[in-house]
Amino acid sequence: MSHWIIAPVVLPALLAPLIAFVMRHDITLARAASFAGTLALVAIAVGLTVLAGDGGTHVYALGDWPAPFGIVLVLDRLSAMMVLLTAVLALIVQTHAAATGWDARGRHFHALFQFQLMGICGAFLTGDAFNLFVFFEVLLIASYGLMIHGGGKVRLQAGLQYVVMNLAGSTLFLFALGTIYATTGTLNIADLAVKVREIPVDDAALIRVAAMLLMIVFAIKAALFPIQFWLPATYANAPAPVAALFAIMTKVGAYAILRIHTVVFGPDVPATAGLPGTWLFPAAVATLAIGAVGVLGARRLMPMIAFSVVASMGTLMLAVAAFTPWATTAALYYLIHSTFAGAALFLMADLVVSRRPEGDRLSTAPATVQNGLFAALFFAGALAMAGMPPLSGFLGKLMILDALRDPSLIVAGWTAILAGSLLIIVGLARAGSILFWKSTAVAAHRPPEDDCEDPVRPEIRPAGPLEVAPTMAAIAALALLSIFAGPVTDYLEAASVQLFQPDDYIAAVLGPQKGE
Amino acid sequence: MELVVASAVGVLTAGGVYLILRLRAFPVILGLALLSYAVNVFLFATGRLAINAPPVLQKYGEATYTDPLPQALVLTAIVISFGMTAVLVMIALGAFIEAGDDQINMTETDEDEPAGKDAAA
Numbered sequence: 001m002s003h004w005i006i007a008p009v010v011l012p013a014l015l016a017p018l019i020a021f022v023m024r025h026d027i028t029l030a031r032a033a034s035f036a037g038t039l040a041l042v043a044i045a046v047g048l049t050v051l052a053g054d055g056g057t058h059v060y061a062l063g064d065w066p067a068p069f070g071i072v073l074v075l076d077r078l079s080a081m082m083v084l085l086t087a088v089l090a091l092i093v094q095t096h097a098a099a100t101g102w103d104a105r106g107r108h109f110h111a112l113f114q115f116q117l118m119g120i121c122g123a124f125l126t127g128d129a130f131n132l133f134v135f136f137e138v139l140l141i142a143s144y145g146l147m148i149h150g151g152g153k154v155r156l157q158a159g160l161q162y163v164v165m166n167l168a169g170s171t172l173f174l175f176a177l178g179t180i181y182a183t184t185g186t187l188n189i190a191d192l193a194v195k196v197r198e199i200p201v202d203d204a205a206l207i208r209v210a211a212m213l214l215m216i217v218f219a220i221k222a223a224l225f226p227i228q229f230w231l232p233a234t235y236a237n238a239p240a241p242v243a244a245l246f247a248i249m250t251k252v253g254a255y256a257i258l259r260i261h262t263v264v265f266g267p268d269v270p271a272t273a274g275l276p277g278t279w280l281f282p283a284a285v286a287t288l289a290i291g292a293v294g295v296l297g298a299r300r301l302m303p304m305i306a307f308s309v310v311a312s313m314g315t316l317m318l319a320v321a322a323f324t325p326w327a328t329t330a331a332l333y334y335l336i337h338s339t340f341a342g343a344a345l346f347l348m349a350d351l352v353v354s355r356r357p358e359g360d361r362l363s364t365a366p367a368t369v370q371n372g373l374f375a376a377l378f379f380a381g382a383l384a385m386a387g388m389p390p391l392s393g394f395l396g397k398l399m400i401l402d403a404l405r406d407p408s409l410i411v412a413g414w415t416a417i418l419a420g421s422l423l424i425i426v427g428l429a430r431a432g433s434i435l436f437w438k439s440t441a442v443a444a445h446r447p448p449e450d451d452c453e454d455p456v457r458p459e460i461r462p463a464g465p466l467e468v469a470p471t472m473a474a475i476a477a478l479a480l481l482s483i484f485a486g487p488v489t490d491y492l493e494a495a496s497v498q499l500f501q502p503d504d505y506i507a508a509v510l511g512p513q514k515g516e
Numbered sequence: 517m518e519l520v521v522a523s524a525v526g527v528l529t530a531g532g533v534y535l536i537l538r539l540r541a542f543p544v545i546l547g548l549a550l551l552s553y554a555v556n557v558f559l560f561a562t563g564r565l566a567i568n569a570p571p572v573l574q575k576y577g578e579a580t581y582t583d584p585l586p587q588a589l590v591l592t593a594i595v596i597s598f599g600m601t602a603v604l605v606m607i608a609l610g611a612f613i614e615a616g617d618d619q620i621n622m623t624e625t626d627e628d629e630p631a632g633k634d635a636a637a
Contacts, residue, residue, distance in 0.1 A: 130589060137596050144603055148610070156611035157622045160541060163604050164620065167548045168536060170600070174555040174593055181586065182562035233622065 002051060005060040005075045007044045008083050008121035011037060012114040020111035031098045034110035038091050041117065045084035052080035055494065057508035059127070067127075067509045068191040074127035074509060077495035078332070082124040082255055085336055086248050088477065089343055090117055096347050096470035097241040100354070105150040105239070112149070115142035116245065123252050127509055129180065129187040132256065133173050136221075140166050143249065146242045147234065158237035165230040169220040176213035183207050190509035192264045193502050196271055204271035211265045211272045215279065218260070221253025223313050225286035232294065235306035240350030243302070244474075247342035250313050251335055258320055258328065263502045267323045280321035281409065285416045288314025292420035295427035301353060301360035304431055305345045308385050311420055312338035315387075318413055319400040328496035330399035333489060337392040337481055341384040344474035348377040351467060352435065355460050362431055367439040369462045375436035377468070380475045382428035387421050392481040397421065399489075521561050528554035541608040541618040545601065552597035559590045 015037040023030040051058060052075050060073040094113065096102075103109035119139025126132050144166075148159035181187055183206045184195040199207055216227070223231040231250070235243045261276040291311025298304035316338060319331035353360040355368040368374070380391070387393035397417060404413035481488060498504065528550050535547025563583030571584035612618045 130592070134592065134596070137600070141600065141603060144607065148607060151610070151614070153611075153614040154622065156607065156614050157619075160604075160607050160611045161620065161622070163600075163607055164536065164544055164548065167597075167600055167604060168551070170597070171532075171548070171551045171555050174559060177589070178555070178559045178562040178586075181559075181589070182564075 002058060002060070004044060004047060004051070005058060005073050005125065006062070008041060008048070008087070008125065009073075009118055011041060011044070012118035012121070016111045016114035016118065019114065020108055024108065024111075027104050030110045031103065034114060035094060035098070037114060038087065038094050038117070041121075042084075042087040042091055045080070045087040048075055049077075049080040049084050051075065052077045053491070055498070057498070057505050059508050067511070068186055068188045071131045072127040072188070072190075072509055073125045074189075074505070075125060076505070077491065077498050078255075078258070079124045081332070081336075081491070081495060082251070083121050085251075085339060086117065086120050086124070089248050089339060090245065092343060092470045092473050092477075093241050093245045093347070095473075096244070096350070096467070097239075099464070099466040099470070100241070100350065102150070102239050102241050102350075108145065109149055112142045112145040113245075115139075116146060118142075120248060120252060124255060127189050129189055129192065129260070130177055133170070133177060136173065136252075137170060139249065139252065140170070143242075143246065146245070147238045149239050149242060155237045155239075158233045162230055162234040165220065169217055172213060172220075173217040176210050176217060179206055179210035179213065183210065188509070189260065189263055190502075190506045193266075193506050194510070196264055197269055199271040201270050207271050208275060211261070211275060212279065214260060215257060215276055218253045218256040219283065222250050222257065222317065223253070223287070223310055224280075224283045224317055225290060225314075226283075228287055228290060228310050228313075231310055232303050232306040235309060235346075236300065236302035240302075240346050240353070243306070244343040244346040247309065247339045247346070250309065251339055254313070254316055254320060254331075254335060257317075258331070258499065262323065262328075262499050263505055266500070266502060277321050277323045280317060281412070284314050284317035284321050285412050286314075287311070287317065288416045288420045290314075292423035292427075295424050296430075298427070298431075299362055301349050301362060301431060301435065302346075304362070304427065305342070305349055305385075308345065308424060308428070309338070309342045311424055312342065312385065314420070315397065315400060315417060318416065319403055322403060322406065322409060324403065325493070325496045325500045327400070327403035328499060329489060329493045330396065330403045332492040332495060333392070333399055333481075333485075334396035336488075337384070337396045337478060340474045340477045340481070341381065341391075341393060344377075344471055344478065345381040345385060347471040347474060348374065348381050351463050351471065352378070355463075362434050364434055364438045364442050366442050367436070369460055371436055371440060373463075373468065375432070377471050377475070378432050378436065380478075381471075382432060384475070384478045386425045386428055388425070390482060391475075391478045392485065393478075395482060395485050517565055517567070521557060521565060525554050525558045525561070528557065539620055541612065541620055544620055545604055545608060548604065549597075549601055552593070552601070556590050556593055556597070559586055559593060562586050 019030050019033055058075040062071045116139055119135050119142055122135035126135055144163050147162055148156055184192055186192055186195055220227045265272040265276055288311050291307050291314055294307030295304055298307055316331055316334050319327045352374045358365040384391040384393045387397040404410055532547045532551035532554055535543045538544055563586035566582040569580050569582040571582050
């Protein structure tokens with residue numbers, strides 16, 4: 001039993017109150033501590049990924065209570081990969097927030113940031129359904145604080161909607177857990193997997209209700225149709241680095257569906273046979289359609305990127321809904337990709353929007369400083385998000401298309417992905433040409449003394465290397481994901497094969513005799 | 517007993533759902549509070565309703581006890597929903613003070629307030 005498994009939860013949990021209480025008046029100290037913490041988290045996550053790479057399922061029993069009675073953390077390839085993804089993304093986002101000064105615009109940014117990391121890592125590692133709820137609440141309550149960081153009328157109103165939405169979701173989560181406990185008498189995921197498989201089909205009504213309730217809860221997090229409407233308003237009005245960090249929050253929902261609806265309510269379970277996929281697939285198609293149309297119709301840059309995130313969640317869930325190992329491999333590859341692509345676009349948008357007098361409105365305005373650099377960054381991010389080569393979005397979509405060859409899925413799946421990609425390309429190309437291309441023409445026609453009409457306008461500062469570096473790092477991550485697609489896919493394939501063999505998971509958590 | 521608990525959960529949930537569909541923040545917060553009461557009672561009932569039974573085994577072999585786990589779950593859920601409601605009230609107050617009204621839905625801000633405005637300032 002390796003104690004490092006709990007480190008991704010304990011480290012931010014200890015660091016956050018320390019930052020909040022001891023370093024609250026010294027932003028430099030808070031930045032240093034938080035940065036060191038995130039760096040350590042990356043190191044731990046790399047170590048855990050190596051540990052999980054041996055193919056075993058590592059179990060950490062909290063308080064050394066044996067599994068169905070105590071809470072366990074479970075580290076396998078999937079959870080290790082998700083923790084690593086979180087840590088790397090957090091490092092990128094945090095550098096951006098510190099370099100652009102976002103973290104100093106309100107109080108306790110770094111403390112909330114660490115609590116957020118604690119919740120996300122915990123949600124990925126836990127092997128207990130109620131503990132999953134608790135970690136969801138931890139990450140949500142930190143996200144409420146981050147969402148309204150910096151304040152402002154619109155942001156607070158959007159934050160209120162976000163909180164209400166998620167509180168209603170939490171209530172639903174508790175109802176689902178209550179139903180599951182009443183039916184099976186356990187909340188440990190491995191134990192649930194055993195108990196749910198024993199339920200005869202005739203008595204399955206309650207557990208089917210619980211499975212679908214849980215799916216709705218996770219679908220709220222993953223922004224799936226018909227409960228995707230909170231995402232554009234939230235992401236568009238959150239501080240840009242926070243929106244970039246939230247790119248991983250939708251993936252928490254996707255991860256939870258992958259974990260619970262394969263291990264517990266998997267395709268081989270008689271009581272809920274095929275139920276999750278049946279509902280997930282049409283929802284994913286609708287989500288993709290809404291996201292693509294939203295990208296095309298958005299009149300501001302931030303909502304447009306938010307809609308592209310919705311579309312990428314639709315694409316991701318299409319692959320998840322197939323519930324086969326190969327489709328899950330494709331889904332996981334696309335998950336990593338869309339996390340970095342969404343983050344890159346939000347970070348890039350922050351650099352541009354903060355320098356435009358027009359804000360993020362998609363209208364022609366004189367070009368800002370470093371127009372060429374920002375245009376190149378947007379181009380790279382848009383290529384990734386739309387799924388064009390050479391970045392990893394292309395490979396991810398190709399894998400998903402390949403995985404959806406089943407005759408019942410191919411028509412809707414391929415149409416949605418291909419048509420959706422086309423709409424997203426058109427939308428992003430339109431936004432890019434308005435923001436970066438037409439703006440150069442406007443600047444040429446306008447005499448420089450026009451600036452005098454607006455004397456209060458502050459001097460626009462070009463972005464320093466440290467401010468651009470995080471965006472570039474996110475894009476570099478996408479390029480690396482594309483270059484090392486072979487080894488990454490091998491790892492992900494092993495992870496999804498492991499996920500679809502719940503017997504190993506059950507045996508590791510409950511002891512070998514139960515896993516037979 | 518079962519009838520009373522079940523209808524309590526049902527009535528609380530119905531009231532909560534009705535209230536969270538209102539347009540102003542105050543009824544919505546009350547609705548969420550009602551929903552969390554409903555779910556707490558519901559969770560409590562998931563361990564089966566046993567009257568006058570302690571939540572521990574009394575003696576070996578004498579199996580008259582009530583399931584202690586839902587009680588622990590309810591306690592956690594109460595603490596979390598209490599904290600969440602407090603946060604929600606604070607955010608709602610902030611939004612009310614900034615915006616001047618407690619409407620939940622946002623007005624179309626396309627024309628007057630681009631999101632990057634505060635960032636540029």
